[in-house]
Amino acid sequence: MSPTSLARHPLRRLFRRLAVLASATALGTAGLLVTAGPAHADAVIQITDSADPVPVNTPYNYTVTIPDTGPNNEPADVTVDLSGAAATFTGSSTTGSIICFSASGTHAHCGAFIPHGGPATITLTVLPTAGGTVTASAVATGDITGSDSTTTTIASPHADIAVNVTGQPHLGILVPYLTYTLNAHNNGPAAVTSATITASLPPGAAAINLSSGCTTSSSTVTCTYGAIANGADSAKSFRIPLHLLSLGHVSVTGVRTTSAPTDNNAANDTDTATCTVISLILATCP
The missing domain is CATH 2.60.40.1530 (ntegrin, alpha v. Chain A, domain 4)
Structure with a gap:
């Protein structure tokens, strides 16, 4: 083998390595290379009622729980809507960094920064005025997303x-x-x-x-x-x-x-x- 061939052989190997590295960099930039990344907020919001069945004209509560989903405070926008038998929101209380902008009629709207290390909750008080079934639907949007619903039986008076x-x-x-x-x-x-x-x-x-x-x-x-x-x-x-x-x-x-x-x-x-x-x-x- 000539001296020129000996010199070219290691250069070929170097060029091949550089080409592989460049291809990997391009794939990573294009998002095609699978790599570990930070956790993404993909939470499941939960809503529960305090009693079931509930007599007509007797207040009861819905509790909305929003879990901790990451290392930082996570912003979320939460709405809760009532449907079915006649019932209205009459009040609200919260834990964590949550503010309820409104909770009246059949619609409640709250904004939240869910603290790292624990869930935040929203408690909504409801007054039913007719027998039947009330459906409460909670939806979270923002960095935390999810939805949940629950039904409550309202017992007609006798x-x-x-x-x-x-x-x-x-x-x-x-x-x-x-x-x-x-x-x-x-x-x-x-x-x-x-x-x-x-x-x-x-x-x-x-x-x-x-x-x-x-x-x-x-x-x-x-x-x-x-x-x-x-x-x-x-x-x-x-x-x-x-x-x-x-x-x-x-x-x-x-x-x-x-x-x-x-x-x-x-x-x-x-x-x-x-x-x-x-x-x-x-x-x-x-």
Whole structure:
């Protein structure tokens, strides 16, 4: 091998090495060479509710958790929207470097710098005003991105009305009669807004001196009731005049026929009072 060939041989190897290095540099610049880089924020935002189911008109909370995703404070823009059953935001509180710009109606908007070393949270208070299902959807954009949603069942209000029928004799030679009282007791838990109790009279009986809100037709008396608070009573009454044909048992049965809100307990919707008439001057009502 000539001296010239010996000299060229190491130069060829050097040129090859430089060419490989240049190609690697070009690939790296073009983003085609896979290399390890810093962690990228690819977080999953989470939203949870404080209770489920929730009674109508009872406040509850949604908590939005935004995790720590990197070595630095991470900026994020967070929105939460409500849909479904009627409900509105009534307040907010936060941890970490978060500010809620608004939280009213069905939309909440907060801005955050998520601190390194721990998550940040947003607590949003909601007031539901109708039964059904509320869906809360949270979305984070910025250096932290993600979305999550949850549903909350809103239980419609109900009020259990217990019907109680009582009789009271008012005897005398001139105008003897029996007074029957239809009492509606609200066992709750919600307040009653309206109710109707219908009383069935014995054959041949007529009702007089009806309380306000009561009407009579044929052999029935129908009484309507307004608002009744939880634990309260409302009573209406009427009279059944006595005559010689009234001797014996005089029974009146009261039935809750309608009420609002819903009555989930039908077991106490009916009651009967029976008076025993021995004569126009002698009757008993237990």
